[in-house]
Amino acid sequence: xxxxxxxxxxxxxxxxxxxxxxxxxxxxxxxxxxxxxxxxxxxxxxxxxxxxxxxxxxxxxxxxxxxxxxxxxxxxxxxxxxxxxxxxxxxxxxxxxxxxxxxxxxxxxxxxx
Amino acid sequence: xxxxxxxxxxxxxxxxxxxxxxxxxxxxxxxxxxxxxxxxxxxxxxxxxxxxxxxxxxxxxxxxxxxxxxxxxxxxxxxxxxxxxxxxxxxxxxxxxxxxxxxxxxxxxxxx
Numbered sequence: 001x002x003x004x005x006x007x008x009x010x011x012x013x014x015x016x017x018x019x020x021x022x023x024x025x026x027x028x029x030x031x032x033x034x035x036x037x038x039x040x041x042x043x044x045x046x047x048x049x050x051x052x053x054x055x056x057x058x059x060x061x062x063x064x065x066x067x068x069x070x071x072x073x074x075x076x077x078x079x080x081x082x083x084x085x086x087x088x089x090x091x092x093x094x095x096x097x098x099x100x101x102x103x104x105x106x107x108x109x110x111x112x113x
Numbered sequence: 114x115x116x117x118x119x120x121x122x123x124x125x126x127x128x129x130x131x132x133x134x135x136x137x138x139x140x141x142x143x144x145x146x147x148x149x150x151x152x153x154x155x156x157x158x159x160x161x162x163x164x165x166x167x168x169x170x171x172x173x174x175x176x177x178x179x180x181x182x183x184x185x186x187x188x189x190x191x192x193x194x195x196x197x198x199x200x201x202x203x204x205x206x207x208x209x210x211x212x213x214x215x216x217x218x219x220x221x222x223x224x225x
Contacts, residue, residue, distance in 0.1 A: 043201060044215040051211055092156075098143050099210075101146060101158045101161050104148075107153075
């Protein structure tokens with residue numbers, strides 16, 4: 001069966017520090033991968049998605065970037081964090097194809113101080 | 114632009130009652146999905162309904178889709194305290210089934 005991992009679960013970082021969040025998927029090949037951010041009490045905002053290695057689509061101009069160095073690895077990064085980067089970051093995957101479900105990881109709670 | 118929007122924003126019911134949540138969206142879709150999120154956790158996939166389907170069931174869940182009104186509803190029958198969570202709908206777009214848009218969710222509280 002497929003599983004998705006995210007780490008760390010929680011992170012407290014000072015303003016101006018770098019960020020690296022990692023997401024890996026097991027049990028599937030060539031998944032579509034996604035990064036979302038959720039503000040407190042709100043819905044999910046799509047940040048990036050990838051349909052293959054090295055292929056990244058950015059949805060919202062911001063202080064973040066994403067990379068997909070391996071088929072089942074998706075990394076969210078920032079060179080210098082802002083206070084507004086605080087939030088709950090969720091990674092998700094789905095198989096390619098028009099009607100497939102999207103599955104989420106446990107999330108990372110980021111607090112920028 | 115944002116696709117799915119849920120209604121109501123919050124719903125409080127007694128255990129055993131039914132809970133109905135609605136989702137409206139703006140543009141043509143291929144699929145609509147419903148998710149549950151317990152506080153501080155990741156999202157759990159509940160059900161996917163295709164644009165050519167009108168109704169789908171899974172256990173105590175019933176989802177309907179009306180593409181002419183661009184709306185969907187999620188019905189949870191015989192609710193339990195464990196159903197307390199936020200519920201989100203997510204839509205893709207007809208021309209891009211790889212992108213998903215989420216609403217702000219309905220916060221359901223089931224009182225024991």
